[in-house]
Amino acid sequence: MKELVEYIARNLVDDPEAVRVKEVRTSQGLVLSLRVARADMGRVIGKEGRVANAIRTVLRVPAARSGKQVSLEID
Secondary structure (H helix, E strand, O other): OHHHHHHHHHHHOOOHHHOEEEEEEOOOOEEEEEEOOHHHHHHHHOHHHHHHHHHHHHHHHHHHHHOOOEEEEEO
């Protein structure tokens, strides 16, 4: 799932080299922390958070298949 978020983010931003995804396992499930360049933050979040919510929706499919709970944080 980390690779999926990385792939989506790299294709959205102007500076794909600045994209970093950190994976943290917790008792509730998996937390993915996405970091992008400050100038690209708006592209990843989108108007009213629509792009960020779309990425979270796409993540639900592999999470459901593997029986895990996944959350995405954008820093």
